[in-house]
Amino acid sequence: IDNGSVQYVDQAKPAEEGVIALSPLNLEINNIQLTDPEKPVRFQLATRLKNVDIGLKTGIWLDLAKEAVRLGEGEIAVGTGRLTFDVKAAQFMGEAPEIDAKIGSQGFDMAGPLALIPPLPPVLKVEGGPGLEITAQGTPKQMAATVKLDLTPMGIFQEGQFAKGIGVPFTIDLAADYIEGDAKIDKLAIDLAGTVVMIAGTVA
DSSP states (O other), X not given: OOSEEEEEEOTTSOTTTXXXXXXXXXXXXXXXXXXXXXXXXXXXXXEEETXXXXXXXXXXXXXXXXXXXXXXXXXXXXXXXXXXXXXXXXXXXXXXXXXXXXXXXXXXXXXXXXXXXXXXOTTEEEESOOEEEEEEEEEXXXXXXXXXXXXTTOEEEETTTEEEOTTSOEEEEEEEEEETTEEEEEXXXXXXXXXXXXXXXXXX
């Protein structure tokens, strides 16, 4: 698909607020085949929303004999921000597929996402972009996850309450487990310029 368009109209909102338009919309799918699990289908989508370029590209590996699928070498782009991802699922046709997922960014530029949401309050200012690493392993009933967020490259300012300049160390490190409806925080470490807060516990 070249230079297509998609428009969504929410009639419950004023005309100037209720229209979401994706244009141009470009979609490309290559190497469509299901016989060789070593050769991925290539998927690429590119569009524009509110003058922000948005893109998604990934390889799709499918092994029906092993009930295994992988979305890998993937990238999500919002403006100049980039997220990479690799997601694997084994026994995906069963009741308890096994998932292994990784999502990350070396420095996700926030300018694009901020342009897509309502404006921040005037007293709040954000500069730069965070480093991010997320992992998840397990099944829908039992999952282990980690989140590492590096806000050091960012400037975060809230007038009269909080100020962190670009380059001031600020990291968040989370490790958690989910088992049958219960979530356990194994570790939540918040480090701001050498001051560390540690949290752990169970959320039922």
